[in-house]
Amino acid sequence: MSRKKGLSLEEKRTRLMELFFEKKDFFQLKELEKMGQKEKGITSMTVKDVLQSLVDDSMVDSERIGTSNYFWAFPSKALHARKRKLSDLTQQIEGLKKRKANNDALLVKARRGKDQTENRAQVLKDLALAKAEEAKLKAEVEKYKDLDPEVLKEKENGTSVAKEAANRWTDNVFGIKSWCKKKFGIEGKDIDKNYGVPADFDYLE
Known part of the structure; x- marks a missing residue:
């Protein structure tokens, strides 16, 4: 078994x-x-x-x-964080593709003489490193795709549900501020200042 x-x-x-x-x-x-x-x-x-x-x-x-x-x-923050991460990784992959294309061109040029030169060896080494880095970044992208809210689309039901969820979290924030005031005597404006809550923080319309 x-x-x-x-x-x-x-x-x-x-x-x-x-x-x-x-x-x-x-x-x-x-x-x-x-x-x-x-x-x-x-x-x-x-x-x-x-x-x-x-x-x-x-x-x-x-x-x-x-x-x-x-x-x-927060669902909305998680979405933005993943989008930023995916965007950064995508840009890195594009940069690696350009490096790879350049290395491919150098490799073709190096092969013309068919001699195992130091330059050709270095080009091959750089190419292998670029491919390994590209594979690593693609794996990283896949990892974040697994956590993308699109995967949880049925539960979140798109942007409208995320908006409702954000507003419920806004309720929670106000609730926490009220609780902190009752429990610790901390004023709401002090919480906003210490934790970076914007002055115009409010429900989404």
Whole structure:
């Protein structure tokens, strides 16, 4: 009887992002560990590392409030972050394609003499490095495509649903500000200043 194959890191990242988008709330690590295992099949002891990888990639936000760390993910921000990342990677790939084309031309020129010259060897080396870098960047692009909200289109139902979700998050932000004022005596304007909330922050129309 074969053993059940565990989830890959990318599968865990995708499932944890789904959890954030489905719950639309703020969470502490312990809460995510419990829900991740119960609802998404992510082993609780791995949730912390998966969460940190998403924070490092700017997919999930985190802030320390009082003595606790809270984590959340805005669908709209996640979309923009992935689009920026994909755009950057696409530009890098285009640059590598140009380098590859240049190296191909140099390689053709180098082969004319059919001699194993130092220049030809260097061109071959550069070409191999360019191909390896292109493959690496393409793999990176595929990784972000797996997390693209388009993959979760049925759940988010396009731009209109994302807009509604953003407005619900706006409710959450106002709720947190109200909670912080009641709990810690922190004024809303101080929270805006400390956490970079724009002065015109409001619901989307």
